[in-house]
Structures are given as structure tokens and as C-alpha cells.
Amino acid sequence: MDEHTLLAAARSARLQAYAPYSGYAVGAAVLTDDGRVFGGCNVENAMYGATVCAERVAVTTAVSAGARRLSMVAVVTLNGGTPCGFCRQVLAEFGPPELPILVAAADPALPVRRFTLAQLLPAAWGPEDLAGARAD
Amino acid sequence: MDEHTLLAAARSARLQAYAPYSGYAVGAAVLTDDGRVFGGCNVENAMYGATVCAERVAVTTAVSAGARRLSMVAVVTLNGGTPCGFCRQVLAEFGPPELPILVAAADPALPVRRFTLAQLLPAAWGPEDLAGARAD
Amino acid sequence: MDEHTLLAAARSARLQAYAPYSGYAVGAAVLTDDGRVFGGCNVENAMYGATVCAERVAVTTAVSAGARRLSMVAVVTLNGGTPCGFCRQVLAEFGPPELPILVAAADPALPVRRFTLAQLLPAAWGPEDLAGARAD
Amino acid sequence: MDEHTLLAAARSARLQAYAPYSGYAVGAAVLTDDGRVFGGCNVENAMYGATVCAERVAVTTAVSAGARRLSMVAVVTLNGGTPCGFCRQVLAEFGPPELPILVAAADPALPVRRFTLAQLLPAAWGPEDLAGARAD
Numbered sequence: 001m002d003e004h005t006l007l008a009a010a011r012s013a014r015l016q017a018y019a020p021y022s023g024y025a026v027g028a029a030v031l032t033d034d035g036r037v038f039g040g041c042n043v044e045n046a047m048y049g050a051t052v053c054a055e056r057v058a059v060t061t062a063v064s065a066g067a068r069r070l071s072m073v074a075v076v077t078l079n080g081g082t083p084c085g086f087c088r089q090v091l092a093e094f095g096p097p098e099l100p101i102l103v104a105a106a107d108p109a110l111p112v113r114r115f116t117l118a119q120l121l122p123a124a125w126g127p128e129d130l131a132g133a134r135a136d
Numbered sequence: 137m138d139e140h141t142l143l144a145a146a147r148s149a150r151l152q153a154y155a156p157y158s159g160y161a162v163g164a165a166v167l168t169d170d171g172r173v174f175g176g177c178n179v180e181n182a183m184y185g186a187t188v189c190a191e192r193v194a195v196t197t198a199v200s201a202g203a204r205r206l207s208m209v210a211v212v213t214l215n216g217g218t219p220c221g222f223c224r225q226v227l228a229e230f231g232p233p234e235l236p237i238l239v240a241a242a243d244p245a246l247p248v249r250r251f252t253l254a255q256l257l258p259a260a261w262g263p264e265d266l267a268g269a270r271a272d
Numbered sequence: 273m274d275e276h277t278l279l280a281a282a283r284s285a286r287l288q289a290y291a292p293y294s295g296y297a298v299g300a301a302v303l304t305d306d307g308r309v310f311g312g313c314n315v316e317n318a319m320y321g322a323t324v325c326a327e328r329v330a331v332t333t334a335v336s337a338g339a340r341r342l343s344m345v346a347v348v349t350l351n352g353g354t355p356c357g358f359c360r361q362v363l364a365e366f367g368p369p370e371l372p373i374l375v376a377a378a379d380p381a382l383p384v385r386r387f388t389l390a391q392l393l394p395a396a397w398g399p400e401d402l403a404g405a406r407a408d
Numbered sequence: 409m410d411e412h413t414l415l416a417a418a419r420s421a422r423l424q425a426y427a428p429y430s431g432y433a434v435g436a437a438v439l440t441d442d443g444r445v446f447g448g449c450n451v452e453n454a455m456y457g458a459t460v461c462a463e464r465v466a467v468t469t470a471v472s473a474g475a476r477r478l479s480m481v482a483v484v485t486l487n488g489g490t491p492c493g494f495c496r497q498v499l500a501e502f503g504p505p506e507l508p509i510l511v512a513a514a515d516p517a518l519p520v521r522r523f524t525l526a527q528l529l530p531a532a533w534g535p536e537d538l539a540g541a542r543a544d
Contacts (some may be wrong), residue, residue, distance in 0.1 A: 016202050021266075021294070022320060024541035043196040045229050046263040047356040048294060048320040052188070052196050060179040060193040061200065066152050081537035084319040084527055085500070086186065089493030094179050097159060115531065119492050123528060127182040129489040130157075131431035157430070158456060160405035183492040184430060184456035210408050217401040220455040221361030228357070256395060258355050259387065265353035269296035287455040288474050293538075315468040317501050322494060324460070324468050330459040333472065338424050358458065365453050372530035396431075399454035 006031055007104055007112065010074040013039030013054065016105070020044060020054070021051075025106075027076045028054035032067035044056075055087035059094060070095040080105030080113065088121040122126065139210070141181075143240055143248065146210040149175030149190065150242070156180060156189075163212045164190035168203035178244055191223035195230060206231040209238065216241030216249065224257040233260075275346070278303055279376055279384065282346040285311030285326065286378070292316060293323075294325075299348045300326035302395035327359035331366060334339065342367040345374065352377030360393040369396075411482070414439055415421040415512055415520065418482040421492030422514070428452060429459075435484045436462035438537075440475035463495035467502060478503035481510065488513030488521065505532075505543065 006029050014027025019042055024044040040057030044091070055075060062070070073091060075083055082103050083091070091099065097118035104112045137193060142165050150163025155178055162178040163243045176193025191211060198206070209227060211219055217229070218239050233254035254260070280302050286299025291314055298314040312329030327347060334342070345363060347355055354375050355363070363371065369390035376384045390396070412436050422435025427450055434450040448465030463483060470478070481499060483491055488509050491499070499507060505526035512520045526532070 004256045013200055016200050018199050019541075022538060022541055024500045024538055033258045040196065040200045043199045044320060045226060045357060046272075047225055047261065047325070048316060048323040049325060050226050050229075050356070050358055051320040051323075052192065053321060055198040056188065057200050059190050060176065061197045063154050063179045064149055064152050064176045064190075064193050064197065068297070077537070078427065079537055080539050081533045082531045084533045085321055085493035085495070085497030086319060087493070089183055090181060090186050092493070093186075095398070096157070100423050113531075120531060122158070123523065124488045125183065125489045129485070129487055130430060130432055133427075133430055151383055155405075158402060158405055160402055180456060183461070183494060184452060184459040185461060186492070186494055187456040189455070189457060213401070215401055215404050217397045218395045220397045220458070221357035221359070221364070222455060222458055223357070225357030242498075251395065258394065259354045259392060261353045261356045265349070265351055266294060267289075268351050269294055285472055288472050290471050290476070312468065312472045315471045317498060318538045319497055319533065322498050322501075324464065326472075328460065329468040329472050332448065333459050333469045335426050335451045336421055336424050336448045336462075336465050336469065340426070360451060360457055365414050365458075397455065402454045 003102055006037065006072055006074040007102060009039045010076045013041045014076050017041040018043045024078060026054035028058040029074045030058045030062050030070050031072040032062050033071050034067060034070040035065060038062040053084060053087050055083050057089050059090055068094060070099055072100045076104045076106060078106050080110060082120065090109050091117055092121055092124050092126050139238055142173065142208055142210040143238055145175045146212045148210050149177045152214050153177040154179045159215060162190040164194040165210045166194045166198050166206050167199050167208040167241060169205040169207050170203060172203060173203065174198040189220060189223050190218050193254050195226055204230060206235055208236045212240045214242050216246060218256065227253055228257055228260050228262050275374055278309065278344055278346040279374055281309050281311045281379045285313045286348050289313040290315045296350060298326035300330040301346045301352045302330045302334050302342050303344040304334050305341040305343050306339065308339060310334040325356060325359050327355050328362050331362055340366060342371055348376045348377050348378060352382055354392065363389055364393055364396050364398050411510055414445065414480055414482040415510055417445050418484045419445045421449045425449040426451045432486060434462035435539040436466040437482045438466045438470050438478050439480040440470050442475060443478050444475060446470040461492060461495050463491050464498050467498055476502060478507055480508045482527050484512045484514060486514050488518060490528065499525055500529055500532050500534050
């Protein structure tokens with residue numbers, strides 16, 4: 001799986017975005033460690049707090065299909081915006097710190113930015129933090 | 137599409153539940169108005185607030201595949217518990233008040249309960265409530 | 273504590289609403305079983321999914337002040353809209369089925385609607401459903 | 409307002425934590441640009457996805473009291489864990505990149521870690537990203 005293919009999946013998913021409230025269509029795609037690709041778009045809600053970002057849709061779709069570990073993520077937004085903090089946290093549940101995250105704009109002529117999860121969520125809080133509490 | 141088939145899809149989705157924190161595995165399946173079926177399991181997160189219920193995973197997976205209207209929903213939980221209020225709200229974005237919601241327990245010998253969305257979310261708040269504000 | 277006072281607290285909280293994205297200002301107030309009143313407004317976020325409704329702000333503010341049980345809730349919106357399903361679920365964590373919920377419009381000349389939590393969230397899913405899983 | 413006072417407010421708020429499901433008590437406190445301090449604890453929910461972290465409770469309580477800009481944040485957890493990505497996103501709505509975030513452990517003998525918001529949420533997505541879509 002190369003970057004180009006994953007970005008194409010994210011662009012394709014973006015076409016389905018349900019964003020009547022913000023107008024900000026987002027598409028995402030995740031590559032899982034067993035070589036499968038799952039896409040997702042943002043799914044908004046009139047009760048804004050029930051909105052789900054594209055990245056989380058892609059991740060939960062993958063998990064529902066039995067995947068548990070992410071190998072690469074691609075996100076496409078109008079302006080090339082990065083994943084929000086909420087999505088970074090969800091990625092951290094299923095991806096390693098070195099997880100590659102590709103961020104592209106709707107305009108394919110614009111450059112793709114490349115991050116790792118650790119770059120976007122440094123000093124992350126995660127499952128190992130919780131473990132201590134549950135062991136009490 | 138009969139009820140039996142949709143419930144089977146929900147039972148199948150439940151097998152993939154990622155519920156290491158609660159231990160409460162849930163599976164859901166939605167039938168869309170174009171005759172497709174999409175399943176989902178609950179996907180928990182160490183940061184509990186980032187957890188996504190099975191119903192919302194199924195709905196957002198369907199929306200990402202281009203669906204916009206729901207025709208039937210099935211949910212399977214350990215004890216036959218109903219969808220939470222958060223999920224009822226998300227169902228209301230894409231389903232009519234008369235949307236049938238089937239609720240089953242893990243034990244297939246137990247009876248299936250049948251609700252409509254209006255029964256589970258009466259006097260609902262929805263997109264039409266928001267419309268007034270946006271028109272201001 | 274009479275209904276009029278709680279509604280006034282909700283109206284007052286609504287004046288602080290941070291709703292730059294929806295324009296739908298909401299105020300809420302909760303009466304706790306120890307006789308205290310806590311207000312809250314909706315607090316939106318550019319990442320719509322991080323938005324918190326007024327009802328949940330009021331409840332979490334109350335819990336942070338040591339309260340654990342709700343005795344009455346009041347909500348004021350532009351059009352007299354009811355609490356969303358997400359908020360109904362949060363109310364169910366801290367309130368009994370018979371919890372009175374007053375719903376009013378911005379225009380004080382309009383009638384106040386009165387519900388119980390059980391009327392707004394029938395066949396609720398709650399802590400007792402989870403208990404079975406955790407006991408496994 | 410010195411750091412010691414804000415940390416003390418976060419420690420105090422932590423005592424009210426409602427964390428029956430995770431056992432991971434968290435306290436937070438925010439200093440607003442008008443010199444006020446607001447505390448919050450985490451407020452969990454049997455439906456894990458409805459859980460609100462302490463940081464978000466403190467922020468939304470502050471906003472409901474009329475505050476709009478944050479000047480400092482303090483968080484106290486069992487093990488000195490950092491804020492999750494979801495909370496970092498909410499802080500970004502109301503705080504500048506240089507917002508100081510103090511992170512302490514329950515044991516006051518352990519060292520306090522100091523971050524800025526930009527350090528915890530680099531390459532942030534925020535309101536300015538959304539603006540483009542809404543202007544379309």
C-alpha cells in the first residue's frame with residue numbers, strides 16, 4: 001500500500017461527507033496492519049456534540065471489521081487542516097507513536113504534509129495511564 | 137430484508153466488539169433505504185469519553201457509504217439493553233419517528249423487543265429545531 | 273425552590289451561551305437534592321463533536337461541587353426545544369425516572385412544558401445494565 | 409495568581425471526582441483572563457462515551473460564568489497523566505498556543521510538569537480552519 005492509494009481512498013470517502021451544518025467536508029482512510037483499507041467521512045448532527053469526525057468513522061469502521069492496529073492514516077480536508085485532538089486520541093488507542101498521518105487539501109495540487117502520531121499528540125495520555133487506576 | 141437477517145448482522149458485528157474497559161460487548165446493524173446493511177460494534181477508548189457505541193458505528197459507516205436514511209435498526213447486547221440516549225439522537229438524524237428498532241440479548245433464546253424511534257426518543261429535539269437559529 | 277426560580281436561573285445562564293457556530297443559545301439549571309442550584313450554557317467548539325450542551329454543563333458543574341442527585345431541571349432554548357438524547361442520558365446517571373424537567377422558550381410569554389425523565393428517555397439504558405458486564 | 413494556588417484548586421476539585429467506572433480521579437482548574445478560577449472533576453457515565461473529563465468541566469463551567477479566555481490550566485491525576493487529546497482541543501477553543509498547562513500527580517511530592525498548549529497540541533486544527541468552509 002503506497003501513500004497515493006491511501007490518499008485516494010480518503011478523497012473518495014470525502015465525497016460522501018454529511019456536513020450540512022459546517023460545510024466542512026472531510027474524508028479519511030486508514031490502513032490496518034493486515035493490509036486492509038477503510039474509509040470514512042465526517043457525519044454531523046444537528047446536536048453538534050454528536051458529530052463524528054471522518055478519522056473516527058474510518059477507525060471505528062476498521063475496528064468493527066476486526067482490525068485492531070493501524071499502519072497509516074490519510075486525511076483530506078478543504079484547507080489541508082490536521083486531525084482534531086479528539087481524533088488524535090482515538091488514533092492513539094489503535095496506533096503506535098510512529099503511526100504515519102498524511103494530511104492533504106482538497107486541491108490535489110497542494111503539497112501533502114506528513115506527521116507521526118507522536119508529533120501530533122506528544123506526551124500522550126493513553127491506556128497505560130488508566131491501567132494504574134484499574135489495578136487499585 | 138427480514139428482521140432475522142438484520143439481527144444476525146448485529147450478532148455478527150458484536151463478535152468484533154472492542155470493549156476492554158467495560159466488558160459490555162454490543163453489536164448493531166442498520167438497514168438503509170436502498171436495501172443495504174451495515175454493522176458496527178462498540179469501540180471503547182481509555183479516555184472513556186471517546187468511546188463510540190455500536191449503533192453510532194453502524195450509522196456512520198452507512199453514511200460514509202453514501203446512505204442517508206435508515207429503514208430498520210437492530211441492537212444486540214449482553215442483557216438486551218436498549219440504545220443509550222446519545223445513539224437515539226444520532227438515529228434521529230437519519231431515521232423517521234417510525235423507524236423500527238429491534239433490541240435483543242446475547243442469548244438468542246430470549247425474546248426480541250421492538251420499539252420505534254419515537255418510542256425511545258419522544259418529544260425529540262432535531263434538525264428542525266436548529267433551523268430557526270440558523271435562519272436568524 | 274419553586275419552578276419559577278429554577279427557570280430564572282436557566283434564563284440567566286443562557287445569556288452566557290457560547291454558540292458562535294449554531295447561533296442556538298441554550299441555558300439550563302439543575303436543582304440538587306441538597307437544595308443548591310447550578311446553571312450552565314452550551315459551549316460549542318469549532319470541532320463540532322466537542323460541543324457540550326447546556327444541560328451537561330449544569331450537571332457536571334453540580335457534580336464537581338459535590339452534588340450527586342438531581343431534583344429538578346430547567347432548560348431554556350430559542351424555540352422551547354427539548355433536551356437532546358445525549359443530555360437525557362447524562363441526566364439519567366444522576367436523576368430518578370420521575371425527575372421533573374421544565375422546558376421553556378426564550379419568549380417568557382410562551383407556555384412551559386413539563387416532562388419527567390422517564391417520559392423523555394423511556395426504556396432507558398443505565399448503570400444497572402452495565403453492572404452485569406462488569407461482574408462477569 | 410501563582411501556580412501553587414491553581415494546583416491547589418485542581419487538587420481540591422479532584423476530591424469530588426465521579427469516577428465509579430474507571431477509578432481514575434482527575435481534578436482540573438482554569439484561570440481566566442479576568443482573574444477568576446474555576447475547578448472541575450471528571451464526571452463519568454455508565455455509557456462511557458458520555459463521560460466528561462475534568463478539564464472540560466472546568467472550562468465549560470468558566471464559560472458559563474462568562475469567561476472566554478484562559479490564562480493558565482492545572483490538572484491533577486493519579487499518576488501525573490497529561491490531558492487527553494479531546495481536552496486539548498477544547499482548551500484550544502479558549503486558550504492561546506502559549507497557554508501554560510501544569511500537570512501534577514496525586515502525590516504532591518512528585519514534580520509538576522509544565523507544558524504550553526502548543527506543545528501538547530502542535531499543528532492544531534481550530535476555528536480558523538472552519539472559517540473557510542463557512543465562508544463558502
